Amino acid sequence: xxxxxxxxxxxxxxxxxxxxxxxxxxxxxxxxxxxxxxxxxxxxxxxxxxxxxxxxxxxxxxxxxxxxxxxxxxxxxxxxxxxxxxxxxxxxxxxxxxxxxxxxxxxxxxxxxxxxxxxxxxxxxxxxxxxxxxxxxxxxxxxxxxxxxxxxxxxxxxxxxxxxxxxxxxxxxxxxxxxxxxxxxxxxxxxxxxxxxxxxxxxxxxxxxxxxxxxxxxxxxxxxxxxxxxxxxxxxxxxxxxxxxxxxxxxxxxxxxxxxxxxxxxxxxxxxxxxxxxxxxxxxxxxxxxxxxxxxxxxxxxxxxxxxxxxxxxxxxxxxxxxxxxxxxxxxxxxxxxxxxxxxxxxxxxxxxxxxxxxxxxxxx
Ligand SMILES: Cc1cc2nc3c(=O)[nH]c(=O)nc-3n(C[C@H](O)[C@H](O)[C@H](O)COP(=O)(O)OP(=O)(O)OC[C@H]3O[C@@H](n4cnc5c(N)ncnc54)[C@H](O)[C@@H]3O)c2cc1C
Numbered sequence: 001x002x003x004x005x006x007x008x009x010x011x012x013x014x015x016x017x018x019x020x021x022x023x024x025x026x027x028x029x030x031x032x033x034x035x036x037x038x039x040x041x042x043x044x045x046x047x048x049x050x051x052x053x054x055x056x057x058x059x060x061x062x063x064x065x066x067x068x069x070x071x072x073x074x075x076x077x078x079x080x081x082x083x084x085x086x087x088x089x090x091x092x093x094x095x096x097x098x099x100x101x102x103x104x105x106x107x108x109x110x111x112x113x114x115x116x117x118x119x120x121x122x123x124x125x126x127x128x129x130x131x132x133x134x135x136x137x138x139x140x141x142x143x144x145x146x147x148x149x150x151x152x153x154x155x156x157x158x159x160x161x162x163x164x165x166x167x168x169x170x171x172x173x174x175x176x177x178x179x180x181x182x183x184x185x186x187x188x189x190x191x192x193x194x195x196x197x198x199x200x201x202x203x204x205x206x207x208x209x210x211x212x213x214x215x216x217x218x219x220x221x222x223x224x225x226x227x228x229x230x231x232x233x234x235x236x237x238x239x240x241x242x243x244x245x246x247x248x249x250x251x252x253x254x255x256x257x258x259x260x261x262x263x264x265x266x267x268x269x270x271x272x273x274x275x276x277x278x279x280x281x282x283x284x285x286x287x288x289x290x291x292x293x294x295x296x297x298x299x300x301x302x303x304x305x306x307x308x309x310x311x312x313x314x315x316x317x318x319x320x321x322x323x324x325x326x327x328x329x330x331x332x333x334x335x336x337x338x339x340x341x342x343x344x345x346x347x348x349x350x351x352x353x354x355x356x357x358x359x360x361x362x363x364x365x
Contacts, residue, residue: 002028002109004286005128005137007116007150009035011272012258013143014099015279018054021106023287028109028135030128035100035110036093040238041272042167042195042202043090044180048348049273050088052280053099060098062198063089065180072329073185080338084346087180089197111135119153119254126253139286139296140254143279146241148260159246160262165269166214166237167204170223171230175201182268183222184329189322191268192222201228206240206269208318242266244274245308245315249297255282263307265314267321267351277307313352 003025006013017027031037050057064085071077080086104110113130119140120127126140142150146162172178178201181194190207203223205214216235223232244262249255257263257278264271281303282296289296321328331337344354 001125002026002135002137004028004139004141004283005030005126005135006141006143007031007128008143008145008148008258008260009100009103009110010039010096010143010145010258010275011099012260012263012275012279012282013141014096014103015053015276016141016143016257016283017103017108017279018099018106019280019283020286021103021108022054025287026109027103027107028111028137029100029103030111030113030135032113032115034112036097038234038236039092039096040165040167040236041092042193042204043092043095043197043272044193044195044270045088045090045272046270046348047085047088047346048350049270049276050085051348052273052276055102057088057090057095057098060090060094061088062091063176063196065089065196067179069179069181070329070332071181071183071185073326075185075326075330078333079179080332080342080345082342082346086342086345087195089180089195091197116149119150121153121251121253123252138253141279141282141286142254142256142260143258143275144260146239146259146264148241148256150254151256151260154251154254155247155249155256155261159243159248160241161243161266162239163206163208163242163264163266163269164214164237164239165204165206166216166219166235167202168216168219168223168232168235169197169200169202170228170232171200172228175199184325186222186225187218194226200230200233203228203232208266208322240264240269240271242269242311242315245311247304247308248301252295252297255285255296255300257282263304263311265311265318267314267318274307274311278304281307310350310352317351 258275285300
């Protein structure tokens with residue numbers, strides 16, 4: 001029997017596994033794919049997420065973006081500029097393989113499973129049945145993303161909202177000439193992005209409340225307008241789960257982290273920071289519950305308080321922003337707000353923290 005089983009080896013799962021292993025617990029990580037595997041994600045990591053990793057991920061960073069081009073609806077473009085990086089560009093297949101290898105180096109066991117048939121929770125352990133095998137652990141962390149299967153066994157999904165995004169890679173001769181770009185002028189309730197990588201740019205569309213309505217054709221048209229002549233490769237779409245500020249666990253031994261718990265933000269669809277953060281908090285809750293008489297689940301909900309209030313803020317901000325994108329973006333172009341925003345972002349502050357001017361505390365394990 002393992003101390004903890006983690007289902008899903010994305011940012012949430014590997015962050016949780018790494019911290020548990022650092023404290024000497026035995027950890028089994030299960031995923032439905034061999035790694036490296038493709039994952040629909042533009043791989044942009046904001047400074048607050050970048051500095052949260054317990055190990056240096058600079059070797060998988062393709063670009064550090066210090067300039068962001070913003071295209072508001074019906075207005076001239078403007079730039080956000082900072083001296084430090086505003087976003088770190090990674091490729092998810094590389095980032096996730098790198099993190100999984102860190103987990104394996106620490107002594108984590110990794111296994112590929114075809115399917116989760118059932119999950120049974122007893123007062124003392126959790127059992128995972130895959131049809132051909134079964135695994136036992138004292139706790140289970142469900143980090144299996146937006147379409148989580150573990151969620152069905154562990155929480156009422158009433159808290160969930162699903163957004164949607166589509167992306168593609170386009171080879172270009174000089175990706176460095178492309179700035180990181182958010183274009184709010186061509187779609188309602190969302191934006192197109194251009195993220196420069198090493199030998200290509202990643203382009204995509206994010207739109208709130210758009211499930212099933214976004215079409216690949218829209219990406220082709222966007223690429224054409226941007227004079228991106230290369231073929232669209234690795235075209236993928238996937239949901240992003242938000243609404244996790246209402247996440248409650250019905251289970252004592254199963255905790256959800258990352259998109260499985262709806263812990264991505266609704267404004268721009270950023271999820272890597274929240275996945276890593278919640279994975280780390282889930283690990284810490286399990287570790288602390290072993291020394292105290294408090295349930296890991298109750299500790300976890302307490303530890304998520306700051307994340308959940310951030311997500312609530314993003315949720316409200318997204319409703320305001322997509323109703324009035326022009327005036328909201330105009331405010332961002334004013335020098336005082338611009339300076340405060342880019343400095344806060346570069347220093348790793350969450351949106352609400354930028355407004356309230358509190359510095360986030362980095363916790364070491
Ligand atoms: C097109 C697109 C672009 C995005 N761009 C960005 C971005 O630039 N920056 C950002 O911060 N966020 C971005 N996001 C959001 C981000 O990808 C997610 O929020 C983040 O990946 C969530 O991490 P996670 O660890 O919770 O889940 P995931 O990264 O989804 O990982 C889940 C893991 O669980 C595994 N799994 C799933 N089901 C099972 C199963 N039944 N059994 C076993 N294993 C299973 C999967 O194989 C996967 O490895 C984007 C999302 C999309 C769709």
